[in-house]
Amino acid sequence: MKYLLVIIVFLFSFIGILFQNEVKWTPNEKLKWSDFKKKLSTGANELALLDGGIKSDFEQKKDSTVSVVIYAFYDKNLSSKSEDINALTERGLKHEQGHFDIWEWYARVLRKKLIDTTLIKFNQTTAIFNLVYKEANNVEDRYDKETNHSNDTTAQRKWEALIKQKLDEYSGYSNTEFQIYIKKRNKIKSQ
Numbered sequence: 750m751k752y753l754l755v756i757i758v759f760l761f762s763f764i765g766i767l768f769q770n771e772v773k774w775t776p777n778e779k780l781k782w783s784d785f786k787k788k789l790s791t792g793a794n795e796l797a798l799l800d801g802g803i804k805s806d807f808e809q810k811k812d813s814t815v816s817v818v819i820y821a822f823y824d825k826n827l828s829s830k831s832e833d834i835n836a837l838t839e840r841g842l843k844h845e846q847g848h849f850d851i852w853e854w855y856a857r858v859l860r861k862k863l864i865d866t867t868l869i870k871f872n873q874t875t876a877i878f879n880l881v882y883k884e885a886n887n888v889e890d891r892y893d894k895e896t897n898h899s900n901d902t903t904a905q906r907k908w909e910a911l912i913k914q915k916l917d918e919y920s921g922y923s924n925t926e927f928q929i930y931i932k933k934r935n936k937i938k939s940q
C-alpha cells in the first residue's frame with residue numbers, strides 16, 4: 750500500500766511537470782493571445798491573467814562561490830484569457846506584456862542586489878529574493894490599480910514608458926546565470 754501511494758504521488762508530480770509550459774523572458778519575443786491556453790474563470794476582474802513570476806536557483810560550491818540562476822517566466826498552460834474573442838484587444842495584450850516585463854525588471858533588480866550585497870551567509874540569498882519578490886508583487890498590483898487593468902489608456906502608456914525605462918536602466922543585469930561570493934569573516938586572534 751505504501752509503495753502504491755509513493756507511485757501515485759510520483760505519477761501526479763510527473764503529470765504536473767508534463768502540463769507545465771514555462772516560457773522564459775527574452776527581449777525579442779512578445780506575448781501573443783495564443784500563448785494563453787487556459788479559459789478565464791468567471792468573476793475575474795481582468796480579461797486575461799498571465800501566470801508568471803521570477804524563479805531562482807542558488808547553489809553553493811565548496812569554495813564559498815554561489816552559482817545563481819534567475820529568470821522571469823510565465824506559464825502558457827496556467828495563463829488564462831476570456832472566451833470572448835472581441836475582448837482580446839491589442840491594448841489588452843500590451844497590458845499583459847507589461848506584467849511580464851515588470852517581472853523581468855525585478856529579476857534584474859534582484860541580480861543587481863545580489864551582486865552588490867556583501868554576503869556573509871548563504872541563506873542571505875533567499876532573504877534578498879523574498880524581499881525583492883515582495884516589492885515586485887506590490888508593483889504588479891499598483892500597475893493594475895493605476896491602469897485600471899488597461900482601461901485607463903493614458904496611465905497604461907505612462908506605465909509602458911516607465912517599464913521600458915527601468916529595463917534600460919538595469920540592462921547591465923540581463924544575464925540569467927552568474928556567480929557571487931560569500932565573504933569569509935576574518936577570525937580575530939585571541940591574545
Ligand SMILES: [Zn+2]
Pocket residue numbers: 795844848893898899
Ligand atoms: Zn493586469
